[in-house]
Amino acid sequence: MSDTGYLPKEKIKDFLKELAKDAVVYAPCLEGDIVLFRPFSEERTLCLDRPANTPPKSVIYPQSETLFAFQYKKAPEDHQKMSVELKADIGVPNMVIFGARPCDAKGFRIYDRVFIETNTPDPYYRKRRENTLIVTLSCAAPSPGCFCVAVGGGPAHKEGSDVMMTELEGGYVIEPVTEKGRAILGKHVIEDGKPYLKDAQHVQAKAHDEVRNPFAPDELPKISQSLFNFDGFWEQVVGKCVSCGACTYLCPTCYCFNITDEQGIGSGERVRSWDACMFFHFTLEASGHNPRPTKFQRFKNRVGHKFIYYPEKYEGVIACCGCGRCIRYCPVNVDISEIVNYLKDTHQELHWASSRKEGTQPTVGSTKDE
Amino acid sequence: MSGVAGKELRIVGFLCNWCSYGGADTAGVARFKQPTDLRIIRVPCSGRVDPLFVVKALLTGADGVLVSGCHPRDCHYTDGNFYARRRLEMLKRLLPFIGIDEKRFHYTWVSASEGQKWQQVVTDFTNQVHKLGPMHAKKESEG
Amino acid sequence: MNNAEQIKETIARIFPDVETVICYQQGFDGLHATPYFISIPEQVNKLIWNPLCAQNLTSYLPSIKKKVGIVVKGCDSRTIIQYLQEGLIDRAKVVIIGVPCTGVISVKKVLREIGHQPVVDVVFDDNGNIVVKTQKGEKRLAIADVCPDKCTTCQYPTPLVYDHLIGEPIASNKPKEDVYKDIREFDAKTLEEKRAYWEKEFERCIRCYACRNACPMCICQDSCIAETREPHWISQRLSLQEKFMFHMIHAAHLAGRCVECGECERVCPMDIPVAKLKKKINAEMKELFNYETGVNPDDKPPMYTFNVDEAKIKEHKL
Numbered sequence A: 001m002s003d004t005g006y007l008p009k010e011k012i013k014d015f016l017k018e019l020a021k022d023a024v025v026y027a028p029c030l031e032g033d034i035v036l037f038r039p040f041s042e043e044r045t046l047c048l049d050r051p052a053n054t055p056p057k058s059v060i061y062p063q064s065e066t067l068f069a070f071q072y073k074k075a076p077e078d079h080q081k082m083s084v085e086l087k088a089d090i091g092v093p094n095m096v097i098f099g100a101r102p103c104d105a106k107g108f109r110i111y112d113r114v115f116i117e118t119n120t121p122d123p124y125y126r127k128r129r130e131n132t133l134i135v136t137l138s139c140a141a142p143s144p145g146c147f148c149v150a151v152g153g154g155p156a157h158k159e160g161s162d163v164m165m166t167e168l169e170g171g172y173v174i175e176p177v178t179e180k181g182r183a184i185l186g187k188h189v190i191e192d193g194k195p196y197l198k199d200a201q202h203v204q205a206k207a208h209d210e211v212r213n214p215f216a217p218d219e220l221p222k223i224s225q226s227l228f229n230f231d232g233f234w235e236q237v238v239g240k241c242v243s244c245g246a247c248t249y250l251c252p253t254c255y256c257f258n259i260t261d262e263q264g265i266g267s268g269e270r271v272r273s274w275d276a277c278m279f280f281h282f283t284l285e286a287s288g289h290n291p292r293p294t295k296f297q298r299f300k301n302r303v304g305h306k307f308i309y310y311p312e313k314y315e316g317v318i319a320c321c322g323c324g325r326c327i328r329y330c331p332v333n334v335d336i337s338e339i340v341n342y343l344k345d346t347h348q349e350l351h352w353a354s355s356r357k358e359g360t361q362p363t364v365g366s367t368k369d370e
Numbered sequence B: 001m002s003g004v005a006g007k008e009l010r011i012v013g014f015l016c017n018w019c020s021y022g023g024a025d026t027a028g029v030a031r032f033k034q035p036t037d038l039r040i041i042r043v044p045c046s047g048r049v050d051p052l053f054v055v056k057a058l059l060t061g062a063d064g065v066l067v068s069g070c071h072p073r074d075c076h077y078t079d080g081n082f083y084a085r086r087r088l089e090m091l092k093r094l095l096p097f098i099g100i101d102e103k104r105f106h107y108t109w110v111s112a113s114e115g116q117k118w119q120q121v122v123t124d125f126t127n128q129v130h131k132l133g134p135m136h137a138k139k140e141s142e143g
Numbered sequence C: 001m002n003n004a005e006q007i008k009e010t011i012a013r014i015f016p017d018v019e020t021v022i023c024y025q026q027g028f029d030g031l032h033a034t035p036y037f038i039s040i041p042e043q044v045n046k047l048i049w050n051p052l053c054a055q056n057l058t059s060y061l062p063s064i065k066k067k068v069g070i071v072v073k074g075c076d077s078r079t080i081i082q083y084l085q086e087g088l089i090d091r092a093k094v095v096i097i098g099v100p101c102t103g104v105i106s107v108k109k110v111l112r113e114i115g116h117q118p119v120v121d122v123v124f125d126d127n128g129n130i131v132v133k134t135q136k137g138e139k140r141l142a143i144a145d146v147c148p149d150k151c152t153t154c155q156y157p158t159p160l161v162y163d164h165l166i167g168e169p170i171a172s173n174k175p176k177e178d179v180y181k182d183i184r185e186f187d188a189k190t191l192e193e194k195r196a197y198w199e200k201e202f203e204r205c206i207r208c209y210a211c212r213n214a215c216p217m218c219i220c221q222d223s224c225i226a227e228t229r230e231p232h233w234i235s236q237r238l239s240l241q242e243k244f245m246f247h248m249i250h251a252a253h254l255a256g257r258c259v260e261c262g263e264c265e266r267v268c269p270m271d272i273p274v275a276k277l278k279k280k281i282n283a284e285m286k287e288l289f290n291y292e293t294g295v296n297p298d299d300k301p302p303m304y305t306f307n308v309d310e311a312k313i314k315e316h317k318l
Helices: A009-020 A104-117 A123-130 A181-188 A194-210 A230-239 A297-312 A334-345 A346-354 B022-030 B052-059 B080-096 B115-130 B136-142 C003-017 C043-048 C057-063 C074-086 C109-114 C181-187 C192-205 C210-214 C238-253 C262-265 C274-289
Strands: A007-008 A024-031 A034-039 A064-074 A082-087 A096-101 A132-137 A163-167 A171-176 A258-264 A267-274 B011-016 B038-043 B064-069 B105-109 C018-028 C033-038 C069-071 C092-097 C119-124 C128-132 C136-144
Touching: A007 A009, A007 B080, A009 A024, A009 A096, A009 A171, A024 B052, A024 B136, A096 A104, A104 A123, A123 A132, A132 A181, A171 A181, A171 A194, A181 C210, A230 A258, A230 A334, A258 C210, A297 A334, A297 C238, B011 B022, B011 B052, B011 B115, B022 B038, B022 B064, B022 B115, B038 B115, B038 C069, B052 B080, B052 C238, B064 B115, B080 B105, B080 B115, B080 C192, B080 C274, B105 B115, C003 C018, C003 C043, C003 C069, C003 C092, C018 C043, C018 C057, C057 C074, C057 C092, C069 C074, C074 C092, C109 C128, C109 C136, C181 C192, C181 C274, C192 C238, C210 C262, C262 C274
Parallel strands: A024 A096, A096 A132, A132 A163, B011 B038, B011 B064, B064 B105, C018 C069, C069 C092
Antiparallel strands: A007 A171, A024 A034, A064 A082, A064 A267, A163 A171, A258 A267, C018 C033, C119 C128, C128 C136
16 A cells, blocks of 8 residues: 555545544634634535644643542541542543644644653643544645744644645645554555655645745754844734733643632532733732733743743754744734844844933833832 | 413512611511512622622523612611622623623612512512513523 | 825824824735834835734723824824813823824625635736735725625714824715614614624624724723622623623723724624724714714713703613
C-alpha cells in the first residue's frame, strides 16, 4: 500500500462518517457567519475554506473541566466529624480533530511540553491528547493577519498533526505524519494518492511563499531585553488594549489556567478553567496585592511568555504559532507581530523615548489604567 | 404539602424586613392557610433586591420569584421601594425578551398588618406559577 | 479640504493645550482602523479618517487623567454626555473634535461579503461605496449595505457635544419611530422561540469579556462581579447558565445607561448579538420614562432616580 492517500471531495462526508464510527469527530462547522469546531453530524455545514474562528484547543484542553467532585460526609457516630469523599473520572472517548490548520496542530505541541513532557504529567490533558487523532488541512493561502512562517511553522508544517491533508481541485491528498495517522489510509473511501503527491507539494510550497513574515529576514525573532523592559514602550504600543481575553482564549498556544472549587451545599467540584493573563484577576493575590495591576504589564507578560520565557525553557521554541487570530479578532487591532518586530531592534529604545512628549513621566505602574 | 394539587414547585420570595416579612409573619400567626412552595429570603428593603437576584434564581432552578416590599410612600427607608419599583418593572419587561414568561415573576407591596393580603398574594402567585408548570422540566432529576 | 486634513489641522492647533489626542490610524490591514494615541503633533501624519473608523474611542476617557483631545462621531458623543451625567469625566479636561458622520462600516459585514478573504487593498469612491480588493477579485459595496445596524436608524449623525466641529452638521434622515423596530419585531416571537434564540447565541460565548471591556459604560472593569469570587455570581464552569447570567449582568447594569454605540457587538469574536438585550431595555426606558440615554447632560439615568407617582408603571394584578 502506498504512503499517500487521496480523498475525493464528494466522499468527504462518507469519510467523516467512517471516522465517526468509533470516535467523536470534531470538524470546523459553519454557525451563522463563524466557523467553530463542533462534533460533526449530518445536519451541520462543514466549512474548510478558511481557518475556524476558534482553534480546536478546547477539544483536548477544555475551557472548563471538572478535575474531581467532592462531597462532605458526616460520620454517623459523631456529627462533629466530617470526611470528604472525592470522585474523579477521566473517561475520554476516542476523538478526531478534523480540519485543524497546521498552526492549530502545532499549538498542541506547545501544550505537550508543559502538560506531558514533564516530571508531573497532567493526566487529564494526556488522556485526551492520546485519545485524539489530529487530521490537519494544510493552508492553500494565508488568512488575514497570519504569520506562521515567521515563528517556525508553515502552511503545511506537520508538527503536532497525525495526518496532513492538502487540497487539490478534486480532492485531498492525505499524508500520514505519525503511526497513529497511518491507520487513516486503511479507511475504505481513501484511494491511492501517489499520483497526486507532486501536485500537493506544489500547492504547499506556493502557499509557503505567500505567507507574510513580519520578522524577515530573521529566522526567528530575537527580542531586545532593554526595550522589552522599557515601560514607555509598552505604554505606547498597547495603550489601546482593552484588556479583554479574546486574544488568549482564541490562541492555540495559550494554556494558562485557573483552579477553583465550585461549591454547593455539602458538595462541589474542583474545576480547572482557562485563565487569561490580560485579566486583572490573573495575578491578583489573596492579600489584595496585584503584581501586574496595569494592562501594560499584563501585555508585556503575554509577549514575554510567548517570545522569551517559553523559548528559554523549551529549547528556543516560540510559544506562538502565528495563526493570526489575536490580530484578526482583537477588538482594537493590537498586532502582536508588529510589537515583536519593534522589540527585535536593540536601537529602538531611543526612538520610543523621543516619541513621547518631553517632560511627560511614564505612568506605567504608578496608576491603575482602568 | 403544597396548597395546590400536584408537585410542589420552587418559588423564591424576597421580602423586605419591615413590611412584607412582617405581613407573612402576621399571616402565619393568624394561621392563614398558604401554599408551601414559597421559600422566603428576608432582605432589609425591597430596594436591596437586585433584579439580577431574580434572574439568577430563575436561571438556576426557581420556577417563580416573588418580591414584596412596603407600600409606596411607606418605605422604612423612605424611598427604597421607589427605586425597586423602577428596577423590577424594567426586569418584568425584559424577561419575556429572553424567553422567560413574565408571569413567573411578580412584585407587589404588602404591609406588616396585611396578613390576609399576604395569604392572597402567595396563593394567587403560587397558582399562577403552577399553571405554567416547572421551568426547568428536563433538569428536575438533577435536583 | 477633506475631513482627515481638517482633523489633522485641528489636532495640530489644540496641541500644547492637550497631552494626548485619541484618533484613528490604519490597522493591520486595509479593512481595519485602530485607535491611535498621539502625544506629539508630528505623529498626526499617520491619522486616518474614513468609514472604517467605527470604534467608539470615548471608552478610553474615564481612565485617562491628563487633558486629552478626542475625535468623536455623532453616536460616540452620546457616550460623552452619559459620562457627564454620571460624573465620570471632567469636561474641562476633554477637547472634543466632533465629526458629522454619514455612516460607518461593519468589518464583519464586509468580510461576509468577500468570503473572509485576506484584503489586498481598500478604497472609497465618491458615490458612497467601499471597494475591497482581494486575491479573488474586487468587490464594490455600498457603505449603506455594510453599515452596523445602529447606523440604519441613526438619529444623531452630528455630535451632540463638541469643541471643534469638522465640516457642516448633518441632520438625520432616518425616521425616529424605526429606532426600536427590530426590538418590537423580535419581541413578537413566542417565548420558546426567544429562549431558544438566546440559548443558541449565548452557547457560543467564550467569556472573553471583550463586550464588557470594550463597553464605554462598563466602568467597574477590574471589580466586575462576573469575575469576583465574593460575591460569587458566576462560577468557572462553562455552562450555558453561567454565560446567560453574565450577559444578563451586563445588560442589567446598563439599564438606562447604554448609549447604543454597539461596541459590545462589534468586538464579539463569536458574533453574538449582545447589543440587542441592551437595546430592549432602552426601548422600555423610552416607553416608561420617555428617557433617551446620552442626549442631555442634565438628565438623570432613570435607574438613579424615581417619581413618587409613576405615570407609566401600573401595579400588576395576579
